[in-house]
Amino acid sequence: MLAYIARRIVYVIPIVLSVALVCFLLVHITPGDPLVAVLPADASQELAAQMRAAYGFDRPLPVQFGLWLWRALHGDLGNSIATGRPVLAEVLRAVSNTVTLAIAAALIGFTLGLLFGLIAGYFRDTWVDKVATSIAIAGVSVPHYWLGMVMVIIFSVQLNWLPAVGAGPGGSGSWGWDWEHMKYLILPAITTSVIPMGIVTRTVRALTGDILSQDFVEALRAKGLRELDVFRHVIKNAAPTALAVMGLQLGYMLGGSILIETVFSWPGSGLLLNSAIFQRDLPLLQGTILVLALFFVTLNLLVDIAQASIDPRIKRG
Amino acid sequence: MAVMSDTALQAAPATKARGYWATVGRRIRRDKVAMACAVVLTLIFLSALFAPWLGLADPYQGSMIRRLRHIGTPNYPLGTDELGRDMLARLIYGGRLSLIIGILPVIFAFIIGTSLGLVAGYVGGKLNTAIMRTVDVFYAFPSVLLAIAISGALGAGIVNSIVSLTIVFVPQITRVAESVTTGVRNMDFVEAARASGAGPFTIMRVHMLGNVLGPIFVYATGLISVSMILAAGLSFLGLGTKPPEPEWGLMLNTLRTAIYVNPWVAALPGVMIFAVSICFNLLSDGMRSAMDIRN
Numbered sequence: 368m369l370a371y372i373a374r375r376i377v378y379v380i381p382i383v384l385s386v387a388l389v390c391f392l393l394v395h396i397t398p399g400d401p402l403v404a405v406l407p408a409d410a411s412q413e414l415a416a417q418m419r420a421a422y423g424f425d426r427p428l429p430v431q432f433g434l435w436l437w438r439a440l441h442g443d444l445g446n447s448i449a450t451g452r453p454v455l456a457e458v459l460r461a462v463s464n465t466v467t468l469a470i471a472a473a474l475i476g477f478t479l480g481l482l483f484g485l486i487a488g489y490f491r492d493t494w495v496d497k498v499a500t501s502i503a504i505a506g507v508s509v510p511h512y513w514l515g516m517v518m519v520i521i522f523s524v525q526l527n528w529l530p531a532v533g534a535g536p537g538g539s540g541s542w543g544w545d546w547e548h549m550k551y552l553i554l555p556a557i558t559t560s561v562i563p564m565g566i567v568t569r570t571v572r573a574l575t576g577d578i579l580s581q582d583f584v585e586a587l588r589a590k591g592l593r594e595l596d597v598f599r600h601v602i603k604n605a606a607p608t609a610l611a612v613m614g615l616q617l618g619y620m621l622g623g624s625i626l627i628e629t630v631f632s633w634p635g636s637g638l639l640l641n642s643a644i645f646q647r648d649l650p651l652l653q654g655t656i657l658v659l660a661l662f663f664v665t666l667n668l669l670v671d672i673a674q675a676s677i678d679p680r681i682k683r684g
Numbered sequence: 685m686a687v688m689s690d691t692a693l694q695a696a697p698a699t700k701a702r703g704y705w706a707t708v709g710r711r712i713r714r715d716k717v718a719m720a721c722a723v724v725l726t727l728i729f730l731s732a733l734f735a736p737w738l739g740l741a742d743p744y745q746g747s748m749i750r751r752l753r754h755i756g757t758p759n760y761p762l763g764t765d766e767l768g769r770d771m772l773a774r775l776i777y778g779g780r781l782s783l784i785i786g787i788l789p790v791i792f793a794f795i796i797g798t799s800l801g802l803v804a805g806y807v808g809g810k811l812n813t814a815i816m817r818t819v820d821v822f823y824a825f826p827s828v829l830l831a832i833a834i835s836g837a838l839g840a841g842i843v844n845s846i847v848s849l850t851i852v853f854v855p856q857i858t859r860v861a862e863s864v865t866t867g868v869r870n871m872d873f874v875e876a877a878r879a880s881g882a883g884p885f886t887i888m889r890v891h892m893l894g895n896v897l898g899p900i901f902v903y904a905t906g907l908i909s910v911s912m913i914l915a916a917g918l919s920f921l922g923l924g925t926k927p928p929e930p931e932w933g934l935m936l937n938t939l940r941t942a943i944y945v946n947p948w949v950a951a952l953p954g955v956m957i958f959a960v961s962i963c964f965n966l967l968s969d970g971m972r973s974a975m976d977i978r979n
Contacts, residue, residue: 385821393837504969508962510913512920513936513954520947623828626917630940641921644836656825656833664824 371675379668386664387439390657391432394649444654449646454654458636462621462658464534465628465635468559469620471552476560477613480567484609487568488575489598499568506565515558515630522554529554532632555631559624563616570612574605607678614670618663711974718970721963728960732779741770743777743930752946763949765935766942767928771949775956778930781842782957785924785931786912788846793853794904800854801861802896806869806888816862822855831914835923845924849914853907860903864896898975906968909961916957932957 410418419425423434438445444454480503487499523531535548578584578601587597625637632638636655643651702710712718731738746767753764755771762771804815822830834848868874869892877891916933918924925931927938932953939950 381817382820382824386824389821389825390833393833396834397837397839504962504965508909508913508958508965510916510954510957510961512917513951513957516936516940516943516954517951520943520951524944524947619826619828622826625828625832626920629921640832640836644832645922652833652836656829659829660825663826663829667824 368676372672375668375671379664382664383661384436386660387436387657388432390653390660391435393656394653395428397649439657444657445650447643447648447651449642449648449651454651455658457639457651458655458658461634461636461639461655462662464633465621465624465637468552468555468624468628468633468635469617471556472559472620473563473613473617475556476563476616477567479560480564480613481571481609483564483568484571485575485598485602487572488579489601491572491576491579496572500572503565503568503572506561507569508565509561511558511561512626512630514561515555515627518554518558519630534632534634555627555633558630559620559627563613563620566616567609567613571605571609574608575601578604607674610677611670611674614666614673618666621666622659622663708971708974712970715970715974718967718974721966721970724959725963725967728779728956729783731776732783735773735777735780738776740773740776743769743773744928745769752942752949754946755948755952762952763946765939765949771952774930774935775932775952778932778935778953778956781925781929781931782912782916782933783960785842785845785849785915785919786960787908789849789853789915790904790907790911792846792850793857793907794900796850797854797857798861798897798900801858801863801900802865802888802892804858805862805865805896806884806892808866808869812862815858819855819858822851823859827852827856827910828914828917831918832921832923835918840923840926842925845915845918848918849911852914853911856907857900857904861896861900864899865892868892868895902968902971902975905964905971909964909968912957912961912964 416425423431426434442455444458446452447454447457450457483499483502487496487503490496519531522529530551531554534551535543584597584600587600621636623637624633624635625640627633628635628637629641636659640652640655640659642648643655746769747764748768750760750764751766751768753760753768755761755763757763760770760772762775765771765774800815800819804812825833831848831852834851835845838844838848874887874891877887882890915924916931916936919931919933920937922937925934927934935953936950936957939953942950
């Protein structure tokens with residue numbers, strides 16, 4: 368097991384470096400000068416050259432990448448152009464809000480997805496299956512930002528039950544686990560949970576169906592096992608794949624939260640990314656994407672390891 | 685004798701075994717859900733294509749005095765938007781850009797990804813490693829994040845949004861194409877073609893392409909649903925289409941301010957995105973089961 372973990376970690380290093388390279392290059396595919404946002408429109412050529420030297424933009428690209436990577440490894444992702452504050456601190460504060468949202472959404476989405484998937488797979492081709500499959504397909508097809516708007520229309524505008532935007536009373540960014548704060552979490556969490564719910568339902572349904580049609584299930588039944596115990600075997604066999612899919616979905620929720628966070632003004636990494644894009648705050652854009660991608664890579668690594676630890680066949684593969 | 689051969693000829697088609705694609709076509713035509721989706725999509729496509737000849741109001745012509753009319757107002761069956769423009773006209777005209785920015789990335793990615801995957805899978809070795817490891821790097825980003833990162837860096841615009849989504853989908857299609865190709869490569873008929881002196885390009889084009897295209901095509905059809913949602917999502921964020929163009933994502937964005945005044949009109953563009961997305965998903969599912977491809 369340790370050897371497997373070591374092998375997986377070694378394999379992640381080139382990925383992390385390439386991710387860093389992509390994030391670094393993002394700034395350089397931007398049209399025009401990366402300094403456009405910092406410099407006033409009427410800046411002189413001299414000033415522009417000075418600034419370029421100060422930011423290190425006058426050096427060759429590989430040197431710039433090396434320097435940037437070295438600083439990033441030491442936790443220095445530069446300062447935000449808009450606020451002047453260190454990028455890393457800004458990103459980490461925002462990410463904690465995104466994690467809160469993603470975990471709440473995962474609890475809802477995974478629970479429902481597993482439930483619907485198991486039921487649909489077990490009662491295949493019955494009306495229960497059809498209902499569950501329809502919910503799942505709606506879940507994966509719905510534009511979630513639109514669903515967020517519809518939720519706001521129903522629960523905030525029409526019924527006036529829940530707040531439409533923000534993450535707490537008074538617009539404060541500090542989260543607390545009381546009802547006053549939880550009220551703000553409900554709508555964004557439900558909206559975020561819809562896609563993972565659909566995907567987990569579809570995966571688990573297919574898995575359950577496949578496993579139930581295998582010979583060993585027949586053997587278990589022939590041995591006289593009760594249905595509940597047969598079901599236990601189904602769950603055990605479906606677990607590794609289901610776990611991998613859920614891990615990936617959690618990663619998508621963390622990294623792809625920008626649309627939902629924009630709809631609900633949820634002060635997470637997505638909203639930060641949104642403001643970085645529209646204020647042309649390139650260091651912040653670069654830093655946020657790097658941190659989110661690294662989160663995603665780490666999560667994938669953990670999922671792989673967890674998967675291998677419950678299914679010994681994977682280690683050999 | 686002549687009479688006999690005539691009847692034999694007439695009877696021949698009935699006893700002839702159906703080919704693979706004919707079977708797939710028959711199965712999908714029997715699939716009620718898939719056919720219903722195909723009809724809905726065709727209607728949306730045709731109305732978008734022939735929008736100027738449908739006798740609709742001008743989708744750009746606003747009016748300050750008739751802003752945000754409700755659904756069912758005389759002359760404005762689906763109400764008006766925040767600038768007093770006819771919603772029905774804008775939704776139908778909106779199909780043009782929305783479908784283009786949603787579907788083009790998948791078509792481009794299909795062409796690029798299939799070529800890359802086919803070459804990687806067929807040639808194998810170092811080239812395979814080079815292509816597939818590069819693909820892995822893009823898998824290290826959640827697709828929404830990657831699309832927004834590239835769009836955000838390139839700046840707003842239709843072309844940029846198509847470029848960024850193409851980059852998002854190429855790795856996914858390449859992976860599918862590569863794994864399907866690797867599966868087909870070692871089959872006997874490929875070996876036979878090689879033994880009879882066919883060069884690598886002939887083998888790839890004549891013998892492999894036909895066998896790998898089906899599964900990749902089905903996968904790509906499923907991606908259109910994601911692409912529609914993401915493309916409209918980029919516009920919704922302000923990274924795609926620019927006003928005053930009618931486009932569903934952008935319409936949702938500009939109508940967001942109206943949800944307190946006229947909520948249901950504001951939600952309409954999303955219904956269109958949802959409809960197109962769910963139809964493509966169901967159609968892809970239908971094709972998958974008609975072709976009997978496992979997930």
